[in-house]
Each structure stands twice: as C-alpha cells, then as structure tokens.
Amino acid sequence: MPSRTLLWMLLAIGLAACASPQSAPPAASIPSNPLPTLTPHEALPASPTPFTPELPQATSPAAVLALPDPAQASWQPVVSGLESPVDLQQAGDERLFVVEQPGRIRVVEQGQLLSEAFLDIAGRVGSQGNEQGLLGLAFHPRFSQNGHFYVNYTDLQGDTVIARFQTGTDLQHADPASEQILLTVDQPYANHNGGATAFGPDGYLYLGLGDGGSAGDPQGNAQSPWSLLGKVLRLDVDGVLPYAIPPGNPFVQQDGAPEVWALGLRNPWRFAFDRVTGDFYLGDVGQNTWEEIDFQPAAAGGGANYGWDLREGRHDYQGSFDPTLVEPIAEYSHDQGCSVTGGVVVRSPSLPAWQGVYLFGDYCSGKVWGLLREPTGAWRQALLYQTGSSITSFGEDSLGEVYLLDRGGTVYRLTPRP
Numbered sequence: 001m002p003s004r005t006l007l008w009m010l011l012a013i014g015l016a017a018c019a020s021p022q023s024a025p026p027a028a029s030i031p032s033n034p035l036p037t038l039t040p041h042e043a044l045p046a047s048p049t050p051f052t053p054e055l056p057q058a059t060s061p062a063a064v065l066a067l068p069d070p071a072q073a074s075w076q077p078v079v080s081g082l083e084s085p086v087d088l089q090q091a092g093d094e095r096l097f098v099v100e101q102p103g104r105i106r107v108v109e110q111g112q113l114l115s116e117a118f119l120d121i122a123g124r125v126g127s128q129g130n131e132q133g134l135l136g137l138a139f140h141p142r143f144s145q146n147g148h149f150y151v152n153y154t155d156l157q158g159d160t161v162i163a164r165f166q167t168g169t170d171l172q173h174a175d176p177a178s179e180q181i182l183l184t185v186d187q188p189y190a191n192h193n194g195g196a197t198a199f200g201p202d203g204y205l206y207l208g209l210g211d212g213g214s215a216g217d218p219q220g221n222a223q224s225p226w227s228l229l230g231k232v233l234r235l236d237v238d239g240v241l242p243y244a245i246p247p248g249n250p251f252v253q254q255d256g257a258p259e260v261w262a263l264g265l266r267n268p269w270r271f272a273f274d275r276v277t278g279d280f281y282l283g284d285v286g287q288n289t290w291e292e293i294d295f296q297p298a299a300a301g302g303g304a305n306y307g308w309d310l311r312e313g314r315h316d317y318q319g320s321f322d323p324t325l326v327e328p329i330a331e332y333s334h335d336q337g338c339s340v341t342g343g344v345v346v347r348s349p350s351l352p353a354w355q356g357v358y359l360f361g362d363y364c365s366g367k368v369w370g371l372l373r374e375p376t377g378a379w380r381q382a383l384l385y386q387t388g389s390s391i392t393s394f395g396e397d398s399l400g401e402v403y404l405l406d407r408g409g410t411v412y413r414l415t416p417r418p
Contacts, residue, residue: 067370068353070384075404075412079113082106082409084133086195088395091139091149091171096397098411101133103153105174108411119151119165119174126156131213135195140237141203147171150182150205150237152197160185160193162207164237182235182242183259185228189213192267192285196342200234201278201298204246206261207233208268208282215287216318217309222264225256230308232268232282234261250303262296264305264325266312270342270393274298274356275400281358283342284328287312291340292328293360293371329379330360330371336383337362343394348401350416359384359402359414361391368404387412 078096085106087099096108103122107114127133136152143149147167155161162185166178187193192210200206211222211230222230236244245258252258271282278298284306286292290313294306304326310319313331321327332340343360358371368385389406396402402414 064353064355064357064372065375067357067372067380067382067384068351070370071417072353073351073414073416075385075387076415078111078403078411078413079108080410081113082411084392084407085405085409085411086133086135086392086407087137087197088393088403088405088411089137089139090396090398091143092398093144094398096395096403096411097137097139098405099134099137099151101135102127103134105134105137105151116173118172119176121151121153121176121179124155126154126158129154129158129190131191131193132158135193136197136207138197138199138205141199144171148237149174150197152195152207154187154193155184158190159187160209162197162235180242182237185209187212187229188219194265194268196232196268196271196282198271198273200273200280202246203238205235205237205243206271207235208265208271209233210267210269211265211308217266220309222266222308223305223310225251225254225260225263228257228259230263230265231257231260232262232265232271233259234302235259248302250301261302262304262306264307264310265294266308268342269340272342272344272394274345274358275347275396276345276356279345281342281345281360282306283340283360284308285339286334287317289313289334290315290331291334291337291362293330293340293342293358294326295329296326330369330381332362332369337365337367339363341391341393343368344396344402346400346402346414347396348414349399350401351414354414359394361387361394361404363391363407366391 084101085098086101089097098106103125104117105119107118125134132154134153138150140148150164153161162183164180165174167174191213194208194210196208198206209229209231211217221227234246236246249258251260265284267285268282273280280296282294284292292313307325309317311317341361341363346354346357361368366387366389370382370384372380392407393405404412
C-alpha cells in the first residue's frame with residue numbers, strides 16, 4: 001500500500017484515489033436535508049416529451065466473441081503540446097475537441113492542433129487543486145443546428161458548475177459571454193469533483209458528481225438520495241431553462257433529489273454510452289484498495305445504487321452487500337494501479353476484431369484493460385497494454401476511432417498495425 005504522501009502526489013484531476021487511514025472511519029450520519037444549493041432556479045419543471053437523436057450506426061460487426069490480440073493495434077500519437085488534457089469529444093464532424101484542465105477547449109483538425117482555442121474560460125475556472133478545473137464536455141445532439149454544448153467545471157470558489165455555451169453560426173468558435181449556468185453544486189472539499197459529462201441515447205444530459213471529497217465520504221453523500229454528490233444526474237436541457245426533470249428519474253415522486261439518476265458513487269470521473277447498444281459503462285475511482293467498472297444495460301431504468309460507501313468494489317467498506325446494491329462488472333486492486341479511468345466501447349470500422357470491447361485504464365500505472373461480455377452474460381477481462389502514460393481519458397471521433405489522453409499533453413489513437 002503506497003503511503004499517504006505518495007498517493008497525494010499521484011492525485012490529478014479527480015483520477016488518483018485518496019489516501020485514508022488504514023481502517024475505515026465510522027459510518028457518517030446522513031444529514032436530514034443535505035441537498036446542495038441549486039441555482040439560478042428554484043422550481044424544477046416537469047419535462048416535456050424528450051428529443052431522441054439518431055444514434056450513429058456501426059459499419060462493422062456488432063460484436064466479437066473473444067478479446068483481441070493487442071499486437072494487432074498500437075497507440076500512435078496524434079498531437080502533443082496540450083496543457084493537462086482531460087477529455088476528448090466530437091461534434092459530428094472531423095474535428096476533435098480536447099479539454100484542457102485550466103479552462104480551455106482546443107481543436108484538432110486534420111491532425112493539427114489549432115493555435116486558437118474553441119473556448120477559453122480560464123479566468124472563471126478554479127484549477128488550483130489537482131482534482132479541480134474544466135473537467136467535462138458534451139455537445140448537444142443537434143449541435144449543427146443550435147450550436148449548444150455543455151461543460152462541467154469548478155469555479156473560483158471550488159464549487160461545481162454545469163453550464164451551456166453557444167457558438168456563432170459558423171460553429172467554429174464559442175462565445176464565452178454566452179454562458180447559461182444550469183446548476184451549481186456546493187463542494188465541501190477540493191477533491192472528488194467527478195467530471196463525466198455526456199448525452200445519452202435518450203437525448204438527456206448525464207453528469208457524474210463525486211461524493212464531495214475528503215476520504216470515506218464523511219458527510220454520507222453517496223448514499224443520501226437528497227444529495228447531488230456521489231451521483232449520476234440526468235437532466236432535460238431542451239425547451240425549459242435552465243433544465244427540466246425527465247419523468248423517468250427515480251426520485252421524481254419519491255423522497256430524493258429529482259435530478260438523481262444513479263447513486264452510491266465515490267468519484268465517477270468518466271462514463272460512456274455504447275454508440276451501438278446504448279449500454280452505459282462507468283469507472284468509479286476507489287478509496288484504499290479497489291477500483292471498479294459499473295454497468296447499466298440500455299433497457300434498465302434509473303435508481304441503481306452502486307454501493308459506495310458501503311462497499312468498495314465487491315468488498316465491504318463501511319457496510320456490507322445486500323441485494324439492493326449493484327455490484328461492479330469488473331474490478332482491480334491497487335497492486336495493479338490506483339485510479340481507474342473509465343473508457344469507451346470500441347466501434348471503430350478499422351478495428352473489426354475489437355467490436356463491442358470496452359477499453360478502460362489506470363491513471364497511475366498506465367495500464368489498459370479490455371472487457372467483453374460473453375454469451376453466457378459473464379464478463380471477461382484482460383490486460384492489453386502497458387502504455388507508460390498518465391491516462392486521464394479516452395474518447396471517440398465521429399467515425400468511432402478510439403483515442404487515449406496522456407496528462408503530459410499527448411493524444412494517441414488506437415491504430416491497426418499494417
């Protein structure tokens with residue numbers, strides 16, 4: 001077990017697991033009304049009929065029955081010179097949009113990193129802490145028509161801000177003055193801010209928020225349905241400002257925050273939807289010993305409880321397993337790394353042997369694993385690469401090609417060998 005000092009040095013942008021005492025702290029009591037501040041609105045309107053986008057279709061086999069031979073492909077550099085890249089997204093064209101932690105979104109076009117930022121809000125982003133900064137980006141499914149995109153960042157006070165920005169008619173540059181703040185969430189500590197931001201196949205915006213920080217979830221946020229911390233949120237951002245509540249959210253007519261979609265999470269740094277099946281994969285950063293991958297089939301409803309802080313991975317932490325908790329589909333211990341980076345499901349036409357394989361990595365060790373569901377329903381996991389990178393994120397372009405981000409400033413693409 002690394003020392004507290006070593007783990008703290010390894011922490012970066014929400015990826016490295018917090019060091020904590022060797023024995024778990026006593027369970028914290030759940031505050032009677034821990035719902036964080038919601039601004040700028042007070043009432044939460046009901047959602048109209050949601051917009052459902054057309055999903056990109058696979059142009060290669062839907063799935064394979066065995067994990068691929070890693071020698072068939074390698075991670076090749078695409079661009080370098082970025083400052084702490086932490087997310088990579090696409091907007092339906094050939095461009096790649098890379099999020100830099102200090103508060104900028106950069107553009108890679110035709111293999112070149114453009115000198116001018118797509119968006120620069122560094123002056124309003126607090127990035128002094130290792131786990132703070134501009135952390136997530138999602139383009140609206142109708143971006144080519146409305147120019148809307150959404151970001152997840154920590155402000156100068158260290159609190160989480162979810163905001164919408166807009167481009168001009170040419171879709172080439174965003175207007176920093178166009179910011180529409182949808183939601184702010186008070187952060188009691190500087191770590192565990194989450195950051196995952198994505199639109200689901202249902203057209204709703206999904207957001208990952210950590211449990212609020214420190215170690216062992218001392219405020220009991222992850223298991224409290226009233227807290228937005230330690231959760232996946234689901235918002236309807238079409239029509240009503242700042243947002244509406246989708247009618248299928250699990251706590252719409254129950255005791256709990258209506259934004260909550262899933263709970264029991266420590267630090268959901270990265271999640272992704274399979275662009276073919278709509279299945280949901282999430283990497284939740286562990287505490288002392290275990291890192292985990294969580295899963296939700298596309299047909300499942302909301303309300304999944306992934307177990308933190310009762311469980312860490314498949315192991316008891318401050319509680320024990322019960323049938324209401326959803327166990328991870330994969331885990332690894334801290335002798336393999338210290339901070340999981342959730343990845344993507346491969347749907348690249350150039351990698352037919354990889355179809356349906358979920359790739360994920362570890363920030364500290366640079367390892368990349370593959371995960372594949374067998375016809376029996378069991379999950380098969382294998383170590384595929386030892387990259388030597390500080391892996392902050394994975395991403396896809398509009399064609400489904402797969403990318404890996406190294407915090408040192410380089411973007412790599414998984415490229416088939418000749």
